[in-house]
Amino acid sequence: MSGLLQSALAGGVLRLTLSDAATRNSLSEAMMAELQSALDTAATNGQVRVIVLAAEGPAFSSGHNLKEITAHRADADKGATYFATLFDACARLMLSVVNNPKPVIAEVAGLTSAAGCQLVATCDLAIAAEGARFCTPGVNIGLFCSTPMVALSRNLSSKHAMEMLLTGDIFGAEDALRFGLVNRVVPAATLTETVVMLAAKIASKSMVTVKTGKQAFYRQQDMPLADAYAYTARVMTENLLKRDAEEGIAAFIAKREPHWTDEP
Structure with missing residues (x-):
């Protein structure tokens, strides 16, 4: 690991922690590559029974790295090739969560935005801290959150998903619970403990x-x-x-x- 993603395995539970505070744990090229590698390895590792995705800092994930995206507007094709490659990599990552034989639990604290919400919605289970917040704000900057929409529309009711996508507003943890984006909302002080207990329960199954x-x-x-x-x-x-x-x-x-x- 380069430092963007921390990994720890204990009791059959693999804990992957996004650790790029400088970009608010953005799903940069490097971050997605590390997550992809970790998920691919975990899929065939007999010691891994459950995977937990967590994050350090005030954000679970800010979504795609907009500075990284903007830098490629100077490409000869204005970034078209890069953008297509980036979203293909993101789709592969999300499919790796769904297709992974191990259950994947999102442990969410802080702000989760755009493709970060896509990642949470894609996980099999999600537990949020009381102060967690969620948004798909692409519409506010002229870039509709079309790929996050895929995961949201398959987990939330159509009207709740469209409310998030069309307004770009920030929604609290209780809204996320009501929408079906997360399974439970717990005090921030007990978030990790709750996820550990849930992961251990699942890890005890066949x-x-x-x-x-x-x-x-x-x-x-x-x-x-x-x-x-x-x-x-x-x-x-x-x-x-x-x-x-x-x-x-x-x-x-x-x-x-x-x-x-x-x-x-």
């Missing part, structure tokens, strides 16, 4: 089961209802044939703790 469920959750979302039931019926059948399902059911019947193998 990882092959969690992987199966996370993958199926996202795949069935856009299917027609009948197709979704047919697909998930196949998933449950395959799940039942796995060793951890046999062990878990046996343990439940015998009223004992299960002993997971995590075998695929």
Whole structure:
């Protein structure tokens, strides 16, 4: 790690901390590259069971680095090639969160803006501190938050997502909870403790089961209802044939703790 992203693994929980206070943890080229590398590595690391994304300083993430973007307006094509490459990299990063077999939890304090909101909305779970704030202010500077809109429109109701996107206003943590952007709002003093407890609870489950469920959750979302039931019926059948399902059911019947193998 270069210092933009700090990494710590304990008890099966990988904690990735955005640490670029100078740019308010912007999703710069370098930051996205480090996050991408860390997520790719975690996906195949058997010691990692849950991933937590946190941040240092007064902002979770300010979104794309506008100074970095502006610098490329001097390119021969006015930045068109660079902009396309940047947003492709961001899309790949977001898909790596969704497609990662490990659950990803956002631990959010401070201000989260634009692509930062996209990252929070993309995570499987999000816990916010009481003082956290959220906005997609691109409309205020002539740049509609179109890529953040993808994640917001899939997690929030259409009207709540459009309110954020069309006004560019800053919304508090309770609004984010009401909108469905975060799961819980807790006192800032207990934010990390809450996330640690949640991550540990998930880490205690069978990882092959969690992987199966996370993958199926996202795949069935856009299917027609009948197709979704047919697909998930196949998933449950395959799940039942796995060793951890046999062990878990046996343990439940015998009223004992299960002993997971995590075998695929």
